[in-house]
Amino acid sequence: xxxAGQGAVTAAAMPAGTTIVQYTQGDGSQQFxxxxxxxxxxxxxxxxxxxxxSSLPAGVVMATPTxxxxxxxxxxxxxxxxxxxxxxxxxxxxxxxxxxxxxxKEYVKCLENRVAVLEQQNxxxxxxxxxxxxxxCHKNE
DNA sequence: TTACATGGGCGTCAAACGCT
DNA sequence: AGCGTTTGACGCCCATGTAA
Numbered sequence: 001x002x003x004a005g006q007g008a009v010t011a012a013a014m015p016a017g018t019t020i021v022q023y024t025q026g027d028g029s030q031q032f033x034x035x036x037x038x039x040x041x042x043x044x045x046x047x048x049x050x051x052x053x054s055s056l057p058a059g060v061v062m063a064t065p066t067x068x069x070x071x072x073x074x075x076x077x078x079x080x081x082x083x084x085x086x087x088x089x090x091x092x093x094x095x096x097x098x099x100x101x102x103x104x105k106e107y108v109k110c111l112e113n114r115v116a117v118l119e120q121q122n123x124x125x126x127x128x129x130x131x132x133x134x135x136x137c138h139k140n141e
Numbered sequence: 142t143t144a145c146a147t148g149g150g151c152g153t154c155a156a157a158c159g160c161t
Numbered sequence: 162a163g164c165g166t167t168t169g170a171c172g173c174c175c176a177t178g179t180a181a
Contacts, residue, residue, distance in 0.1 A: 092165085094152060100168055101150080 089165095090153070093154085093167095096166065097152070097168080098150095100166095104168085
């Protein structure tokens with residue numbers, strides 16, 4: 001996660017190679033921009049390019065909550081916030097799912113190792129029991 | 142070579158759970 | 162109650178193996 005010059009930055013990855021970035025300006029106002037994002041083959045977000053509002057490229061949407069007056073604008077704002085929240089949730093969950101699978105794989109590997117160890121121990125105990133039985137039989141002869 | 146089956150990995154959603 | 166985390170279930174995609 002990079003910093004937009006001033007204030008905290010949060011972002012949610014989007015599938016189409018773009019992301020919406022929310023950042024807080026020095027005066028505390030929230031800003032949103034969609035920016036191109038680089039995603040590694042592993043799906044990790046690697047970098048954001050954040051431009052000054054005056055140099056936003058074509059296709060980049062920027063919105064600010066300040067000055068919202070009409071109910072329609074309010075609705076759009078809340079829809080946008082909801083979408084942003086969903087995207088952030090999806091990103092978190094994607095990472096969590098990867099972690100969960102990794103953990104599960106390690107757990108299974110661990111169980112398999114334990115099975116192998118217990119099988120060896122079992123074999124050794126069976127062998128030991130056999131030897132003790134032999135010893136006992138010969139003693140009684 | 143091609144069509145199909147199978148297995149593994151991934152993203153997403155939803156439910157359950159724990160924490161504050 | 163609301164929020165974040167974890168994980169099972171589902172569908173999709175891709176790689177590999179196999180029979181025709």
